[in-house]
Amino acid sequence: MNNFANAVPLVGRILFAVIFLAASPRHFSQEGISHAAELGVPMARVLVPLSGILAIAGGLSVATGFYPRLGAWALVLFLVPVTLGMHQFWNVADPVQRHVQLAMFGKNLAMLGAALFIASSSPGPFSLRA
Numbered sequence: 120m121n122n123f124a125n126a127v128p129l130v131g132r133i134l135f136a137v138i139f140l141a142a143s144p145r146h147f148s149q150e151g152i153s154h155a156a157e158l159g160v161p162m163a164r165v166l167v168p169l170s171g172i173l174a175i176a177g178g179l180s181v182a183t184g185f186y187p188r189l190g191a192w193a194l195v196l197f198l199v200p201v202t203l204g205m206h207q208f209w210n211v212a213d214p215v216q217r218h219v220q221l222a223m224f225g226k227n228l229a230m231l232g233a234a235l236f237i238a239s240s241s242p243g244p245f246s247l248r249a
Contacts, residue, residue, distance in 0.1 A: 139194060202224060
């Protein structure tokens with residue numbers, strides 16, 4: 120049981136980080152930059168790739184446990200503007216799209232809560248900073 124309990128923080132960190140690492144390549148694509156620009160993100164050509172760097176650095180940091188608190192703060196810095204800028208459900212007229220954006224907004228709030236928790240917690244025994 121002790122080995123399982125020791126592995127739980129590692130598994131949790133990896134599962135949390137996967138979404139940031141999987142989604143980050145889009146931040147370097149013309150399609151992702153154009154989408155953000157259409158939604159009103161200022162300086163999308165600069166800010167969207169920078170957000171991709173934050174997502175990769177934060178995700179890898181949390182997953183590996185190498186300065187995971189710093190990585191979690193990078194993800195907080197990523198999540199706040201992305202949530203407010205990209206998922207403005209309150210501005211969407213189409214009910215289906217409004218529901219999608221509300222769900223994405225809620226998902227990001229949950230991830231923000233998890234990032235804050237990670238930022239204030241020990242990474243566990245299986246981390247590069249253990």
